[in-house]
Amino acid sequence: MSEHAHAEPSFTERYVFSVDHKVIGLQYLVTSFVFLLLGFSMVLLMRWQLAFPGQPLPLIGRLLSASAAPGGVIGPEFYNQLGAMHGTIMVFLGIVPLGVGAFGNYVLPLQIGAPDMAFPRMNMMSYWLYLPGGLLMLSSFLLPGGAAQSGWTSYPPLSVINPGQTVWLLAMVLLITSSLLGSINFIVTTLNLRAPGMTLWRMPVFVWSQFVTAFLLLLAFPPLEAAAVLQLMDRVFHTSFYMPEGLIVGGQLASQWSGGGQSLLWQHLFWFLAHPEVYVLILPPMGICAEIISNNTRKPIFGYKEIVYAMMFLGTMSFVVWAHHMFVSGMSTTLSNFFLVTTMIISVPSVALLTCLILSLKGGAIRFTTPMLFALAFLPMFGIGGLTGLPLGLTVTDIYLHDTYYVIGHFHYVVVTGSLIALFAGTYFWFPKWFGRRMDDTLGKIHFWGTLAAMNGIFLPMFAIGLQGQSRRLYDPTAHLHNLIGQPLHVVSTVSAFVLMLFQIPVIYNFFYSMFRGEPTDSNPWKATTLDWQCPSPPPHGNFAKLPRVYRGPYEYSHPDHRDDWLPQDAEKAVAS
Amino acid sequence: MSAHAAVAAPYENTGVPDGKLAIWLFLASEVMLFGTLFTSYIVLRTAAASWPVGWEVLNVPLATLNTFFLIASSVTIVMAHAKASARDKAGFYRFMGLTVLLSLAFLVVKGFEYGHKFHEGHFPSTSIFYAVYFTTTGLHGLHIIGGVAWNLGLMWWAGRDGWDDRLFLGRVEYAGLYWHFVDIVWIFLFPALYLL
Ligand code: HEM
Ligand SMILES: [Cu+2]
Numbered sequence: 001m002s003e004h005a006h007a008e009p010s011f012t013e014r015y016v017f018s019v020d021h022k023v024i025g026l027q028y029l030v031t032s033f034v035f036l037l038l039g040f041s042m043v044l045l046m047r048w049q050l051a052f053p054g055q056p057l058p059l060i061g062r063l064l065s066a067s068a069a070p071g072g073v074i075g076p077e078f079y080n081q082l083g084a085m086h087g088t089i090m091v092f093l094g095i096v097p098l099g100v101g102a103f104g105n106y107v108l109p110l111q112i113g114a115p116d117m118a119f120p121r122m123n124m125m126s127y128w129l130y131l132p133g134g135l136l137m138l139s140s141f142l143l144p145g146g147a148a149q150s151g152w153t154s155y156p157p158l159s160v161i162n163p164g165q166t167v168w169l170l171a172m173v174l175l176i177t178s179s180l181l182g183s184i185n186f187i188v189t190t191l192n193l194r195a196p197g198m199t200l201w202r203m204p205v206f207v208w209s210q211f212v213t214a215f216l217l218l219l220a221f222p223p224l225e226a227a228a229v230l231q232l233m234d235r236v237f238h239t240s241f242y243m244p245e246g247l248i249v250g251g252q253l254a255s256q257w258s259g260g261g262q263s264l265l266w267q268h269l270f271w272f273l274a275h276p277e278v279y280v281l282i283l284p285p286m287g288i289c290a291e292i293i294s295n296n297t298r299k300p301i302f303g304y305k306e307i308v309y310a311m312m313f314l315g316t317m318s319f320v321v322w323a324h325h326m327f328v329s330g331m332s333t334t335l336s337n338f339f340l341v342t343t344m345i346i347s348v349p350s351v352a353l354l355t356c357l358i359l360s361l362k363g364g365a366i367r368f369t370t371p372m373l374f375a376l377a378f379l380p381m382f383g384i385g386g387l388t389g390l391p392l393g394l395t396v397t398d399i400y401l402h403d404t405y406y407v408i409g410h411f412h413y414v415v416v417t418g419s420l421i422a423l424f425a426g427t428y429f430w431f432p433k434w435f436g437r438r439m440d441d442t443l444g445k446i447h448f449w450g451t452l453a454a455m456n457g458i459f460l461p462m463f464a465i466g467l468q469g470q471s472r473r474l475y476d477p478t479a480h481l482h483n484l485i486g487q488p489l490h491v492v493s494t495v496s497a498f499v500l501m502l503f504q505i506p507v508i509y510n511f512f513y514s515m516f517r518g519e520p521t522d523s524n525p526w527k528a529t530t531l532d533w534q535c536p537s538p539p540p541h542g543n544f545a546k547l548p549r550v551y552r553g554p555y556e557y558s559h560p561d562h563r564d565d566w567l568p569q570d571a572e573k574a575v576a577s
Numbered sequence: 578m579s580a581h582a583a584v585a586a587p588y589e590n591t592g593v594p595d596g597k598l599a600i601w602l603f604l605a606s607e608v609m610l611f612g613t614l615f616t617s618y619i620v621l622r623t624a625a626a627s628w629p630v631g632w633e634v635l636n637v638p639l640a641t642l643n644t645f646f647l648i649a650s651s652v653t654i655v656m657a658h659a660k661a662s663a664r665d666k667a668g669f670y671r672f673m674g675l676t677v678l679l680s681l682a683f684l685v686v687k688g689f690e691y692g693h694k695f696h697e698g699h700f701p702s703t704s705i706f707y708a709v710y711f712t713t714t715g716l717h718g719l720h721i722i723g724g725v726a727w728n729l730g731l732m733w734w735a736g737r738d739g740w741d742d743r744l745f746l747g748r749v750e751y752a753g754l755y756w757h758f759v760d761i762v763w764i765f766l767f768p769a770l771y772l773l
Pocket of ligand 1: 083416420
């Protein structure tokens with residue numbers, strides 16, 4: 001804000017240790033896209049091994065160290081490291097920082113008419129805990145024993161015994177602290193920094209999605225932090241929180257641990273975080289879709305209040321469904337029944353949300369812009385992801401499906417064709433706000449169709465592979481006779497994964513080209529109503545030249561009595577037609 | 578960006594200052610953290626084949642003394658806030674200094690307890706009971722150290738330009754809220770570990 005005059009900020013202050021939510025948002029954007037690309041590259045190596053087990057990796061095989069990939073063939077330990085790191089990176093360093101750190105940071109203050117976050121310096125600290133946390137996580141590949149190998153779920157006792165896990169835990173503590181600071185900042189900003197007239201019920205759906213997400217991060221992460229500390233104690237000081245009595249490792253009694261602990265305890269604590277985390281992965285993308293759909297159908301979103309209530313209900317319920325991930329863990333059947341019921345209940349608001357978004361299309365004059373294409377694809381794709389989750393929430397079917405490729409197919413439909421697609425939508429949508437230029441439409445459409453097709457090519461076969469009975473986290477599927485029948489599908493999946501990589505070239509090129517050379521736009525190229533489009537592109541330090549005053553709800557489109565088909569939230573009166 | 582560190586008048590807001598909201602949210606997350614540890618304690622204890630009686634293996638008199646230190650420090654930090662509101666700088670220093678001293682006394686006693694246990698050959702790895710004991714009290718101790726640093730920071734800031742800063746009183750209050758929380762955690766830990 002202008003009330004204190006600064007000296008001209010230096011380069012470092014402006015771009016490296018910036019306290020401006022917009023710069024921090026872009027830092028998150030770039031960093032998380034890089035992590036997504038890294039996590040994707042790791043899984044490409046795995047996909048090669050799954051489709052062509054035992055065959056040397058072309059080109060890169062020789063670059064890998066002899067211990068990780070002897071003769072260019074990925075070794076089993078290295079496969080497990082890649083798997084654990086893929087999951088961890090995609091969730092904690094990719095999708096969440098992109099949805100919350102990047103989009104939330106950049107767009108939320110703009111949409112509520114705030115000059116910045118409530119605590120700009122804390123905001124900067126969030127980023128500067130996230131980046132070292134991510135680098136630390138990556139660096140664990142260089143450790144003597146390599147990176148963590150016990151999956152992103154890190155179940156003990158395996159995780160306590162395997163190498164690499166200590167660094168995983170330390171990195172997680174950094175990441176958790178980062179997101180705690182971020183969530184406090186988001187909540188306080190939303191509550192206390194809304195422009196005059198921006199009552200809670202006038203906030204765009206995107207802001208609500210971030211608000212609910214922040215509560216999930218705030219309350220679900222500390223249990224994982226505590227759980228991680230206990231696991232760290234087990235590893236470093238040989239306590240036995242998760243270590244049972246009489247554990248045999250490699251044919252020998254693991255005598256470093258006195259035993260007496262509970263391996264299941266970790267599973268409970270982990271999923272107590274990780275189920276709410278699923279909604280952290282999906283709610284911001286849903287908010288993004290709501291904004292884009294309303295804008296491109298030129299009509300108010302269907303069921304604004306229902307969407308908001310559904311989000312709140314979803315957020316609350318997400319704390320009491322966690323053990324549906326543990327139906328086959330040996331947990332008591334009474335507990336299983338309880339979690340079965342809560343899981344069926346939580347599917348109701350999820351369906352309600354999706355239904356509202358789909359009904360928003362009805363009667364709209366749809367503009368098929370690139371962001372809209374992605375947002376439209378989100379609807380059926382997330383639908384598939386959600387519906388295939390139901391059999392996993394029912395104990396009877398889950399006993400068969402648990403830990404098969406069906407599960408991998410299910411949650412990738414949610415997080416890849418769902419969240420990631422929506423985050424692409426958001427990137428194309430807000431790009432003009434970030435840089436004052438548009439991304440190229442033709443390249444965007446090539447990216448869209450290629451990506452959509454390739455993603456389905458990767459994940460659709462996984463349902464069949466899983467139903468056929470193949471376990472996940474398998475190094476070599478062909479080692480079991482009964483898996484051979486699914487092998488051609490693995491090849492389809494792998495080829496599609498490489499095609500998907502190829503189709504990311506247009507968007508990478510498009511992003512950097514458009515940043516400097518894209519077609520310049522005015523401040524509101526999509527003719528949108530929310531406040532983020534009522535300030536210059538990119539917004540100056542402090543965002544709004546004059547504090548905006550809000551007169552109405554967020555989606556005032558196509559009013560029959562108005563000359564224009566959109567009426568910004570801060571326009572005092574419409575021009576009559 | 579001090580402009581919005583307190584509730585900036587023109588905005589739609591809750592009427593609660595930013596800092597106060599933030600500290601309450603932070604404490605909510607802390608409740609989840611320690612709540613998890615307590616839950617784990619219950620789960621581990623109910624499933625354990627044997628569990629020692631706290632007062633037979635731990636030093637109850639020392640822990641009682643420590644409880645007294647912490648409760649006293651909760652009183653002195655309230656006094657420090659009262660003195661700061663009354664703009665009595667010397668009084669603020671006196672009571673905040675006392676708070677810090679009491680916290681340090683707590684840490685010294687705790688360190689002595691730890692040393693004694695190590696000397697007897699009891700380490701975190703000895704048994705699940707000692708694992709719980711060292712981990713929970715250790716994390717609590719880290720929270721005490723954090724509080725000491727915060728309180729010393731406030732005293733240092735008061736000596737510079739902090740005393741007349743309009744955010745000063747708020748920050749003393751937040752330090753107090755945090756401190757009461759750390760205190761309450763101990764009030765739960767003490768019976769759970771030493772008495773039951
Ligand atoms: C876009 C391309 C992606 C591809 C081709 C892909 C592929 C895979 C495959 C094949 C596995 C199973 C490995 C195994 O069981 O051995 C896997 C696991 C996993 N993926 Fe992805 N994935 C992609 C993106 C993502 C994204 C965006 C996320 C997250 C938000 C994600 C999260 C996970 C997680 C959590 C696991 C489980 C890891 C574990 O077993 O611990 N993936 N992925
Ligand atoms: Cu779940």
